[in-house]
Amino acid sequence: MSAIFWGCEKPPKFEQAHQGDKGQPPVILDYYAVQSLRPGKTWNTYLRAKDEDGDMKYIAATLHGAGTGYGTSETHLEGEDRAEFAGHLLLETPLDLNFVTSMESLTMEIFIRDWAGNKSKAINLPLTFAEHETSESIPGKLQDAAKHRLGAIDIDIPSSQERGDRK
Numbered sequence: 001m002s003a004i005f006w007g008c009e010k011p012p013k014f015e016q017a018h019q020g021d022k023g024q025p026p027v028i029l030d031y032y033a034v035q036s037l038r039p040g041k042t043w044n045t046y047l048r049a050k051d052e053d054g055d056m057k058y059i060a061a062t063l064h065g066a067g068t069g070y071g072t073s074e075t076h077l078e079g080e081d082r083a084e085f086a087g088h089l090l091l092e093t094p095l096d097l098n099f100v101t102s103m104e105s106l107t108m109e110i111f112i113r114d115w116a117g118n119k120s121k122a123i124n125l126p127l128t129f130a131e132h133e134t135s136e137s138i139p140g141k142l143q144d145a146a147k148h149r150l151g152a153i154d155i156d157i158p159s160s161q162e163r164g165d166r167k
Contacts, residue, residue, distance in 0.1 A: 023053040025118035028110070032142050036130045040095030043127060045110065045153075046088045046138060046145040054083035055115040061089065061153045065106040070158075075151040087148035091155065098160035099129040106157070 030048040037043055049056065055079050063070040075089060091108070098104075111122040138146050 001115070013093070017117075022116040022118050023055065023114070024051065024095075024112075026051040026056045026112040026114050026120040028112065028120050028123055030139075030142060031123050031125070032139055033087065033108075033125045033127070034134055034136050035126055036095060036128050036134045037128050038131070038133050039093055039097055039099045041093060043091040043093055044088050044136065044146075045091070045108070045125060046086075046142045047110070048086040048142060048145060049112055049120065050084040051082070051112075051114055053114065053116065056082045056085075057113050057115045059150065061091075061112060061155065062109045063106055063155045063157070064109070065104060065157075070106075071155045071156040075153070077150075081150070085148065085150065086142065086145040087150035088145050089150050090154050091153040091157075093129075094157050094159040096159040096161075097131070097159075100131045102160070104129055108153075119159050 026049055028047060029051045031046060033043060033045040045061075047059070049059075053107060056076040058076045060074050062072045077085065081087070089110075093099075106127045108125045108127065109122050110125065112120040
């Protein structure tokens with residue numbers, strides 16, 4: 001009777017329960033992000049990841065700076081990206097030159113979670129702000145990641161005015 005209501009098809013691989021174990025965790029194979037950026041520019045993070053079970057669910061990014069957490073963002077993965085991907089995430093930074101004079105620095109932690117609850121090892125990416133433009137030189141092995149936008153990191157970095165800084 002339940003087959004009538006729920007259908008006879010097996011659920012897609014990423015929705016199936018793992019029998020007896022939680023399968024393999026996703027693995028971040030390679031990554032890159034500039035370490036210095038002019039305020040107001042977009043911070044791009046390039047990633048290559050793989051999951052032997054093909055069930056990656058989302059990329060989690062948390063942002064911290066000077067004893068403050070700015071929040072967490074989840075970028076959900078779809079289609080073939082659940083098994084393996086090379087792509088990039090974007091984070092908008094505020095146009096606030098006080099970040100340069102205050103020597104503001106941030107750290108973004110990224111990990112990937114799969115449908116079975118497994119978590120990849122986290123990576124930490126540092127960012128400082130510079131007065132002058134910095135060039136982004138994407139390593140050759142991540143050039144394909146530059147062509148595939150995974151999504152935007154939905155974390156708001158408050159400007160010094162919004163934080164009430166008097167610098």
